[in-house]
């Protein structure tokens with residue numbers, strides 16, 4: 332028998348039901364974070380959701396106190412949701428194309444921290460800059 | 472003189488790429504490979520290890536479009552970070568060295584990395600007359616055999632090396648064959664497309680560096696994560712198809728309203744590729760979004776399947792030989808999407824059913 336495609340379309344429009352599942356996963360992970368400090372990341376592109384469901388998910392997490400923009404080979408956005416420890420991380424590339432969307436359950440998303448390698452490079456750069464400045468001062 | 476190998480960190484720093492950008496690359500690569508996000512640090516660790524696999528890139532009967540797609544010379548993207556994690560020891564189009572010097576570099580890379588290097592091939596191999604395509608006086612088939620001998624794996628970049636592509640099209644004047652007809656004792660990954668999507672290529676290499684193995688392949692040797700999905704199944708015009716709303720010409724009202732391009736020759740229902748998901752030109756759109764049907768470029772014999780502008784129901788014509796057998800294997804693999812396609816073919820000019828429009832079923836994500 333031919334499937335009733337209208338029914339399929341109607342079901343698709345109604346959604347996948349995954350939004351509630353994600354919220355459950357967040358709740359469990361947040362509980363673990365609170366108890367043991369274990370962090371967790373959910374890749375939102377790995378499970379199908381309609382755009383409406385995604386909006387609902389983001390709306391139900393709400394907005395918290397932190398909103399950060401990162402420029403690293405394209406814009407990334409890190410926002411704390413209304414639930415402390417639950418962050419929404421969005422990565423875009425240099426052409427502003429969406430490359431990934433994640434929910435991180437952590438005290439601080441890794442991408443927000445200054446990275447050790449960058450810190451070491453920065454220390455060297457600043458030292459060079461000071462050298463240049465003192466050279467200039469000596470010359471004048 | 473022994474040159475100290477720079478660490479990845481140092482190379483990135485030299486290029487002004489921050490550690491954050493690198494982390495971002497690893498995270499999004501894990502997503503592309505459908506790996507859990509927890510794998511991102513493992514990818515980072517592997518890319519950072521001093522083991523930079525040697526890569527030898529061979530170009531045979533090709534148009535350089537595949538190299539162009541990956542390098543995106545105009546706007547190097549985050550994908551180009553992968554070139555920091557490999558040692559590209561030979562690439563005829565890119566290398567500065569020429570003549571004996573270039574060939575010597577290749578010999579050296581092969582000797583130093585025996586059994587461990589990766590070979591990337593773009594272009595098909597002519598068997599007709601070796602003189603049709605030679606490099607440094609050596610026929611392509613000889614070069615391929617010689618270089619593949621010590622390789623860990625061969626990656627066929629683009630439809631020409633994977634399935635023969637355009638040189639293989641009738642009447643195949645050069646006697647072109649795909650790599651898999653010559654090399655039978657090495658793992659081969661086919662990354663077809665005319666050209667393939669850059670992120671697919673970088674992800675295959677990242678997978679190899681991280682796990683020391685190749686990703687899971689389908690019956691046509693293509694990585695399942697990228698070629699497991701059918702264009703038609705992921706097409707945003709699909710609701711129009713389901714409702715039987717077809718553009719009849721490229722400038723009619725249906726075309727303007729974004730209706731399905733099936734009757735204008737779209738090969739989406741029989742094509743497996745990630746275009747509808749990953750998109751093209753830095754993610755701007757993909758051909759169907761620009762108003763043109765899919766040509767089926769990632770499938771064997773795409774050039775010989777009748778007119779690009781004839782509906783699938785009339786355009787199907789399989790070629791001969793091994794690749795055609797592959798097409799059948801692919802067709803079985805794609806039974807799900809094939810169902811809808813076949814339904815259309817049976818019905819010829821009308822849709823599988825006529826249905827009233829369903830509100831917001833075709834909504835498309837813009838953000």
Ligand code: SF4
Pocket residue numbers: 702703704706707708709710712730731732733737738739740759764765
């Ligand atoms: S036939 Fe082509 S345009 Fe129509 S829904 Fe399928 S892939 Fe999209």
Ligand code: SF4
Pocket residue numbers: 664665702742743744746757758759764765766767768769
């Ligand atoms: S839409 Fe079809 S023809 Fe175009 S690039 Fe993708 S697979 Fe190839």
